[in-house]
Amino acid sequence: MSNHVNGVNDVNGTNGVKGGKPVFPEDAATKEYAASLDAADPLASFREKFIIPSKANIASKKLAKPNLSKEPCIYFCGNSLGVQPKVTSKYVEATMDTWSSIVVGGHFTEIEDSPLQPWWLLTDQAGTAMSKIVGGTPEEVTAMGTLTANLHMLLASFYKPTATKHKILMDWKAFPSDHYAIESHIAWHDLDPKKSMVLIGPDEGEYQISTQKILNYIDEHAADAALILLPGIQYYTGQYFDIPTITEYAHSKGLVVGWDLAHAFANVELKLHEWDVDFAVWCTYKYGNAGPGSMGGLFVHEKHGKVDYSQGEDAPQFRHRLTGWYGGDRSVRFKMDNKFKPIPGAGGFQLSTPSSVDLSCLCASLSIFDETSMSALRAKSVKLTAYLEYLLLKDTTDETRQFQIITPSNPNERGAQLSLLLKPGLLASVAEKLQEASVVCDKREPGVVRVAPVPLYNTYSEVWQFVELLKSAF
């Protein structure tokens, strides 16, 4: 694993963190210094747009309208479920009011004082906003379903195994749902997952996987591999993979390249179109703040979404997929003539009438991203996470520390999250003490605490407080 050296200004990788790693001065470990960073934060006002639960809310087991007290909890779990934007209930209410007032008319009628498009255009409203976040064209991105369901849909279109090219390369410690999806797709094609699934893992005793190691796996399996699917950011270690380099190399060896961006969406800057990614899926309830189980997103590169009418209006040529009427071109969708003509781009992969309520939640949270940019958010995120790392490592050594940071130290290789692997036996008591102090972060057995300060709503002062609390919990 790479060593954690403070204040080294040595990074500039292809994922593009500008200016390298932030360097903090001698007096940076004080409460006052943290407050000064907050005072200088150009994104500080965004916190006001979210409902940060109070300590009392977190402790209470009742439905309580925010907030039961003024003292906010420290919420560092936005990598699992983002907090609620204040605007979300207004968007949902607008949908409820449209439904109650004009019922079926809501599908097509523009409502003057609603922040929402007519329902049948809502996936475009969400897709356009998400395309800016992932670096695609509006046509390359759509909202539908949920992550795992979308992964199945896109695998149905992009995984076409043959007798000689049938392997899928994936992350050794993939999120279980991704593992099950791939395993079952392979079995669905009457192939044996033991022979067709290749798990890319780190070296013995390590947590991070070098780009070179991934390229070596691609080389080793190039002859019989059909597809590679990796997480943009690995959920457990927080490692951010080098998407452009891996994508380009896998293409040069004839593989289809898909990315699961569950932990990368709305966390790091992505350029899916420019990086020539074939397809990608993500959920929107983590850094996207769209609510529990909110609608997922997907990207299909322009070159795979084309609809070719050169053989006649009635003979459109398009990439094979599993189809449903909502993927049908809007101009002919209601002809009901059973001649499928897909919407060009990702929209043509839609299946069903989407939930307007779900889309309202998604459009609400995306409206906040529309007020800033991923480059501004990422710039703060790099500094916020570097500050967390700096405080965690300060005045300790690898020998005296009660934990090891298994997330890369290079900001180009991580997003907001740091994963702390605690010494054996510490997890339960540390987690209990953090909970008592109303700190919300995620623990993963056997010994990892995942800490994710989110640039939209977390502060440097919270990072400072968290580290004080954590150190006193050992």
Ligand SMILES: *Cc1c(COP(=O)(O)O)cnc(C)c1O
């Ligand atoms: C969060 C997450 C999921 C969750 O999938 P759903 O279908 O939204 O439940 C899947 N894969 C990864 C890598 C994740 O981080």
